Amino acid sequence: MFAGMFALGLLWSAAGVAPSYAHDPELAYLLMAFDMSAGMAVWMRVRGHAWAPILEMCGAMFVPVVPLFPLLWLGLIDGMALMVAAHVAMFPLMLAAMLRRRDEYAH
Secondary structure, X not given: XXXXXXXXXXXXXXXXXXXXXXXXXXXXXXXXXXXXXXXXXHHXXXXXXXXXXXXXHHHHHHHHHOOHHHHHHOOOOOHHHHHHHHXXXXXXXXXXXXXXXXXXXXX
C-alpha cells in the first residue's frame, strides 16, 4: 500500500497532475486509493494471493469514502476530514476481509 502510494504519488506530482485535498478532495482521495490498491495488489499477487481476496482488500480502500462524499458536498466535512475518516475506517475493513478469509492470510 505505502509503496504504491509513495511511488505513484511521486509520479503524479512529477507529471504535475496531483490533485490537492484543498481543491479536489474527491479526486485526491480516489487517486490515492488507486495508488494504494495498485501497490497492494502487486505485492499480494507476488505473495501468491488469489484475485478475490486482492479485490476485497482493494475495495477496503474505496468503500469508506462513499458515504463521506455527500457530507463533503454538503459542507459538513472538509477534504482533510474526509481523508482522515476514510483512512481510519479502512483498517477495520481490511481486518474484516482478513478475518473472512483466515485460511488465505494465516499461511
